[in-house]
Amino acid sequence: MSTNFAAQMKAFLGDGICLLVEPSSSFGASLQSCLAEIGIPLSQVATSKKFEEAKKIVEEKKPKLIVTEYDLQPGMGLELIEMQETQYDDNARIGMIVTKNSSDSAVAEAAEGAVDAFLLKPFSVGIFRTKLSDVLTRKTRPSDYQKLLQVGRTKAAANDFEGAIAAFNAAKTRETKPSMACCMAAKIYERQEKWELALAEYRQGRQFQPLHYKCMIGEFEVLSKLKRYADAYEVVGRLRDNYPIPPVRLGEFFTAAVFTYNFADLPRYFEMYLAFENRTPWLTNLVAVGLTAAGKYHLQKKDPAKAMPFFEMGLTARGRDITYVELVFDELMKAEAFKEAEFILSKTLPADVGGKQNNQMRFRIDQRTLTPEQLVERGKRMINEGQGSPEIYRLMVELLAKLGRTTMAESMISTAAKDYPDLRPALYAILAKYPAK
Amino acid sequence: MSFKLEMTMMKNMTTAMDVLQGQGPLEVSEYGASDLAVPLRSVVRDGALVSVNLRLVSPARVFDFPATGKVLSCDEVEAGVFRVKVQLRQFDREAWSQILLILQGDQTRVDALFDSIKGEP
Numbered sequence: 001m002s003t004n005f006a007a008q009m010k011a012f013l014g015d016g017i018c019l020l021v022e023p024s025s026s027f028g029a030s031l032q033s034c035l036a037e038i039g040i041p042l043s044q045v046a047t048s049k050k051f052e053e054a055k056k057i058v059e060e061k062k063p064k065l066i067v068t069e070y071d072l073q074p075g076m077g078l079e080l081i082e083m084q085e086t087q088y089d090d091n092a093r094i095g096m097i098v099t100k101n102s103s104d105s106a107v108a109e110a111a112e113g114a115v116d117a118f119l120l121k122p123f124s125v126g127i128f129r130t131k132l133s134d135v136l137t138r139k140t141r142p143s144d145y146q147k148l149l150q151v152g153r154t155k156a157a158a159n160d161f162e163g164a165i166a167a168f169n170a171a172k173t174r175e176t177k178p179s180m181a182c183c184m185a186a187k188i189y190e191r192q193e194k195w196e197l198a199l200a201e202y203r204q205g206r207q208f209q210p211l212h213y214k215c216m217i218g219e220f221e222v223l224s225k226l227k228r229y230a231d232a233y234e235v236v237g238r239l240r241d242n243y244p245i246p247p248v249r250l251g252e253f254f255t256a257a258v259f260t261y262n263f264a265d266l267p268r269y270f271e272m273y274l275a276f277e278n279r280t281p282w283l284t285n286l287v288a289v290g291l292t293a294a295g296k297y298h299l300q301k302k303d304p305a306k307a308m309p310f311f312e313m314g315l316t317a318r319g320r321d322i323t324y325v326e327l328v329f330d331e332l333m334k335a336e337a338f339k340e341a342e343f344i345l346s347k348t349l350p351a352d353v354g355g356k357q358n359n360q361m362r363f364r365i366d367q368r369t370l371t372p373e374q375l376v377e378r379g380k381r382m383i384n385e386g387q388g389s390p391e392i393y394r395l396m397v398e399l400l401a402k403l404g405r406t407t408m409a410e411s412m413i414s415t416a417a418k419d420y421p422d423l424r425p426a427l428y429a430i431l432a433k434y435p436a437k
Numbered sequence: 438m439s440f441k442l443e444m445t446m447m448k449n450m451t452t453a454m455d456v457l458q459g460q461g462p463l464e465v466s467e468y469g470a471s472d473l474a475v476p477l478r479s480v481v482r483d484g485a486l487v488s489v490n491l492r493l494v495s496p497a498r499v500f501d502f503p504a505t506g507k508v509l510s511c512d513e514v515e516a517g518v519f520r521v522k523v524q525l526r527q528f529d530r531e532a533w534s535q536i537l538l539i540l541q542g543d544q545t546r547v548d549a550l551f552d553s554i555k556g557e558p
Contacts, residue, residue: 024476123467243550244550
């Protein structure tokens, strides 16, 4: 063990602490022994196996070094490092992920955020030491370029926008490919809502490094904000072809694809979505909304066959949730795609079959095959069992009126008005269309 | 691509008992040039000679690696769980180098992706 590294580490930590967040005792012990070898005394190491407890430690003890697993159900190691980011200047803190999760999307998500190093398990003590040493050297002995970036960050944090821009511009002269300086300057312009200047900075950053991830993401975000979706989606193509997509970005790309009618790309994004281990309700909802929009678009074009794959993907995303089944069913019925509507209805989860929503949909499908008498019986039974809906009442009133059973239709309207008072005029209008026999 | 290194067998060469019996494969938590650590639910004496089988699991294949070694330490890390460090003594060095290369190769892939997204010099 280099004494130089130990001394550097000691100077960096000072009286501060290191937080080790690891659910497995064995991995935790291995990491602890690594830290001990580096010369970090046990008294300066706080350990936790659980996310909530770790969060509390970050809040109260403000660790300067965090070594954490990526997946800490119900939270994520990234959240702890993001909290730490708000407590210190970038050069005064280190956040490391040590994880079994080697998926590209996890790496991309960590790299986009405040994580300084990403180490895979099982790890070698040597690699752990080298990684930590590299990060420490970068933070404690920054190049002129990095120093100027830090000056800019500090000024930006103090809302000294002019000072920050000046520092980032100075930084640009100290590096051959200063894309990060451009990116940081662009962020300042974004905060000032100077969108065109921000765009120009991101684009300058990409002149130095055409595939600079953060510049591309920044450009995409600004263009989306300006509602220049077609331009934004061009950037998505370059990002998608060159980088893995982290979950948070996938939702945005999904939305951009929908806004630009690039529905053909949705199945590819959907595959990525399915591959994620952590699918948040927010992302699931966005994905389902996007797929529904694509399906509806094809229905408007009178092409239910093209719409169906999108609706089916939506069903998978929403776990065949009955509310979603009903939403898609309604769209298909409106488009008079009855065969497809029946297919979607058949996807109802067994637990929901025979329930109110399922029965209502079944009634609407069966109106095409049952005799009027059978339908009236079925409808009356459903209404008596409290399974009426505005659509069922409309169908029943129309059916009874057609059969000339006006009194029963009026009685049905009275029943409907108890649950849906606003429905009364519409139901009477239906009745009025059929003169009493 | 994700790799897992497991210990599927650890036999005490003096008593001929399989120390892992009933504990299933154990995930290797840490490795070095010729040593590794696993979490065990029983005690093994320091200095005990053991015969082990390691298994590298990748999505594409499974690779078994038998070796003999010596228990360097056995420390209780929580109630009933011991971190056992084993020094490999007799083993196919070429095969072990291959395993290390595969594990480090995975880390290299992650580093390249991480650095390109960070985009910092």
